[in-house]
Amino acid sequence: MAAPAIALPAPGRAAAAVERVDALFDAAFGQGLNPLRHLGALGYHFLWICCASGIWIYVGFDTSATGAWASLDAMDRGEWPLGAFARALHRYSADALVVVTLLHLAREAARRHYAAFRRFAWLTGLFALALLFLAGINGYWLAWDQLAQWSLTATIEWLDALPVFDGSLARNVIDDGQVNDRFFSLLIFVHIGLPLALLGALWAHVQRVSPARTAPPRALGWGTAAMLAALCLAKPVALMPAADLAFLPARIPLDWFYLFPHVAMASLGPAGLWAATAAFFAALAALPWATRVPRAPAARVNLANCNGCARCFADCPYDAVVMVARTDGRHHPRQAQVDPMLCAGCGICTGACPSSTPFRRGETLATGIDMPQAAIGELRARLESRTAALTGTPRVVVLGCRWSAPAATLEDASTACVEFLCAAMVPPSFVEYALRAGADGVLLAGCREGDCEFRTGTALAAERLAGARKPALRPSVPRERVRQVHAGITDAAALRAALDDFRAALARLGPRAADHPHPPKRQESRHG
Amino acid sequence: MNRPLAWGLQAVLYGAFAAFLGYFSTSPAFAPLPPDHALIRLSLNHAGQRKFPCRTRTAEELAKLAPNMRAAEDCPRERAPVRVSVELDGRSVADIEARPAGLSRDGASVAYRRIPVPAGTHRLRVALADDAAGTFDRVREEAVSLPPGRVLVIDFEPGKGGIVLR
Numbered sequence: 011m012a013a014p015a016i017a018l019p020a021p022g023r024a025a026a027a028v029e030r031v032d033a034l035f036d037a038a039f040g041q042g043l044n045p046l047r048h049l050g051a052l053g054y055h056f057l058w059i060c061c062a063s064g065i066w067i068y069v070g071f072d073t074s075a076t077g078a079w080a081s082l083d084a085m086d087r088g089e090w091p092l093g094a095f096a097r098a099l100h101r102y103s104a105d106a107l108v109v110v111t112l113l114h115l116a117r118e119a120a121r122r123h124y125a126a127f128r129r130f131a132w133l134t135g136l137f138a139l140a141l142l143f144l145a146g147i148n149g150y151w152l153a154w155d156q157l158a159q160w161s162l163t164a165t166i167e168w169l170d171a172l173p174v175f176d177g178s179l180a181r182n183v184i185d186d187g188q189v190n191d192r193f194f195s196l197l198i199f200v201h202i203g204l205p206l207a208l209l210g211a212l213w214a215h216v217q218r219v220s221p222a223r224t225a226p227p228r229a230l231g232w233g234t235a236a237m238l239a240a241l242c243l244a245k246p247v248a249l250m251p252a253a254d255l256a257f258l259p260a261r262i263p264l265d266w267f268y269l270f271p272h273v274a275m276a277s278l279g280p281a282g283l284w285a286a287t288a289a290f291f292a293a294l295a296a297l298p299w300a301t302r303v304p305r306a307p308a309a310r311v312n313l314a315n316c317n318g319c320a321r322c323f324a325d326c327p328y329d330a331v332v333m334v335a336r337t338d339g340r341h342h343p344r345q346a347q348v349d350p351m352l353c354a355g356c357g358i359c360t361g362a363c364p365s366s367t368p369f370r371r372g373e374t375l376a377t378g379i380d381m382p383q384a385a386i387g388e389l390r391a392r393l394e395s396r397t398a399a400l401t402g403t404p405r406v407v408v409l410g411c412r413w414s415a416p417a418a419t420l421e422d423a424s425t426a427c428v429e430f431l432c433a434a435m436v437p438p439s440f441v442e443y444a445l446r447a448g449a450d451g452v453l454l455a456g457c458r459e460g461d462c463e464f465r466t467g468t469a470l471a472a473e474r475l476a477g478a479r480k481p482a483l484r485p486s487v488p489r490e491r492v493r494q495v496h497a498g499i500t501d502a503a504a505l506r507a508a509l510d511d512f513r514a515a516l517a518r519l520g521p522r523a524a525d526h527p528h529p530p531k532r533q534e535s536r537h538g
Numbered sequence: 539m540n541r542p543l544a545w546g547l548q549a550v551l552y553g554a555f556a557a558f559l560g561y562f563s564t565s566p567a568f569a570p571l572p573p574d575h576a577l578i579r580l581s582l583n584h585a586g587q588r589k590f591p592c593r594t595r596t597a598e599e600l601a602k603l604a605p606n607m608r609a610a611e612d613c614p615r616e617r618a619p620v621r622v623s624v625e626l627d628g629r630s631v632a633d634i635e636a637r638p639a640g641l642s643r644d645g646a647s648v649a650y651r652r653i654p655v656p657a658g659t660h661r662l663r664v665a666l667a668d669d670a671a672g673t674f675d676r677v678r679e680e681a682v683s684l685p686p687g688r689v690l691v692i693d694f695e696p697g698k699g700g701i702v703l704r
Contacts (some may be wrong), residue, residue: 038547105559160570170650176639177581177650184581184691185704233552241556247563256704258571258687263564273568 024120041459049114098242125303145204159253171280306355316378318344322359357435396426404450413463415497576684
């Protein structure tokens with residue numbers, strides 16, 4: 011097995027555990043529609059539903075302290091069109107938002123997606139999480155029922171534990187006279203301001219990914235919307251009696267997704283809850299520095315082979331490549347430039363570069379943008395030597411991704427494996443080159459569909475092989491001899507099965523050498 | 539997996555998610571107070587008396603001051619902490635000393651306590667001291683009936699007779 015020149019961190023056990031959970035949902039939804047692979051996008055989806063339903067409620071809402079409860083009660087009695095449904099939708103979409111956000115956090119943590127080039131997204135995500143909880147808890151106060159009264163009082167008691175307040179905030183909620191319209195207006199402004207701040211944080215959260223996936227696949231979007239609608243009809247939300255600060259209800263039907271901190275405070279006390287909250291966020295915020303996730307070497311631009319075509323710029327999933335004015339005096343107007351702090355070291359840019367074609371003449375292959383840990387020239391040399399060493403039939407070349415199922419175990423007399431940093435690091439011309447070098451078929455192995463370690467690699471590779479994206483696999487390449495397989499790090503058996511199936515198909519086709527006996531011919535690049 | 543089976547599984551998973559949301563959005567119910575308990579909330583915002591008495595300035599001292607600053611008395615800004623003692627049926631349930639706010643300790647003293655108590659009729663005694671000597675010269679004592687869930691607020695409002703129960 012040809013390994014990259016520089017060792018990179020291997021996918022961890024937690025990432026393997028995530029894949030096993032994913033497999034359960036893959037069975038129902040398929041890999042592409044698995045909701046666990048769209049948790050961030052589902053978060054946006056639920057947030058939009060929550061905002062839309064909230065605006066509808068606000069139109070019919072009385073913003074005074076004395077009228078708020080009555081206006082919501084009127085909605086529940088059907089005096090405002092779709093009022094009760096909108097209230098339920100607002101509640102359940104907000105709850106769903108918390109669930110998918112926490113799952114998103116846990117999933118990314120398990121896959122160690124918090125360090126190096128992901129640090130910014132991790133930290134802004136934590137900030138968004140805090141805003142989400144603040145906005146959600148604050149929203150409960152606006153109904154001004156007994157649940158609102160209890161939640162507001164508990165929150166104020168929590169804030170009052172800070173020396174700067176020291177009990178003074180509680181004066182606002184010691185009896186009904188204190189909760190006046192002015193104070194209530196403040197609570198409403200906060201419930202508008204916090205979601206706006208949350209939107210700002212989410213905007214920042216996706217600034218270093220390209221393209222940001224902020225909408226789930228249509229089927230998943232409609233499916234979750236239908237689920238919420240069914241839930242709203244099956245279990246409308248109910249107001250508690252209007253707030254009365256002279257009484258506390260014996261039991262409160264609690265929304266545990268948002269209001270669990272109040273319960274925690276009942277056990278820990280306000281200072282204990284502050285300590286727990288600070289420890290939770292501090293621990294998560296420290297993860298990028300506390301754990302040693304090494305930064306992969308960044309891509310390097312080789313100006314002598316860069317014509318400024320911007321395909322690397324278009325395909326980089328982290329916006330690490332920008333196009334700038336030419337600095338070497340050549341006639342091309344632009345050149346690629348890599349920001350090492352943003353670069354994931356995935357090699358997708360190398361796969362996108364037209365100069366990466368192995369058909370170029372020369373003992374060493376140099377491309378316009380290359381990876382120090384897995385130079386394209388070395389990979390071509392490995393491909394040539396491994397393919398030449400094949401003796402069995404049908405001869406299969408597996409172009410593997412180091413973040414997916416380990417392809418090394420597949421190697422035998424009729425199977426050669428060359429490992430890339432990502433399936434999309436494979437220039438499509440490598441596939442044709444392998445076939446011309448004597449392979450009967452080429453299997454491109456990458457992560458599970460929609461689950462690329464580098465976000466878009468498997469999808470980009472598929473588009474290039476299908477000829478839908480440049481650089482594309484040439485139409486003259488026999489498609490029946492090329493196959494892409496999606497196999498995660500726990501899918502070694504599935505990869506083996508896919509190889510066996512592919513080999514059987516190739517055996518039926520007969521040897522490739524019979525219809526194309528010439529060795530690959532290297533040519534001067536037209537792009538350099 | 540065949541398509542009808544996959545759709546069935548999807549329906550089960552959507553249903554499970556909906557059930558999860560529906561249940562935990564209201565359940566299990568939480569009891570904010572122990573059974574058969576009421577709540578006393580002590581909340582006050584009161585400026586204690588000056589910690590040190592005013593002193594009449596001598597003629598020499600006044601002469602050293604700018605003409606517009608020649609106040610006859612020198613009154614130190616610092617205020618005394620406010621002390622509050624709450625007893626229920628002769629048993630102390632709160633004994634608070636609230637320091638004045640501000641860098642010079644010349645602001646109001648603020649205190650807040652949440653005191654769950656068994657429901658029923660109790661003899662409540664609240665005493666407050668706001669001078670430097672800590673003299674509990676404001677006292678209110680009376681029988682209070684606290685049904686389960688009742689929230690009794692103890693406040694201090696000099697304009698309404700001092701210690702207020704509501």
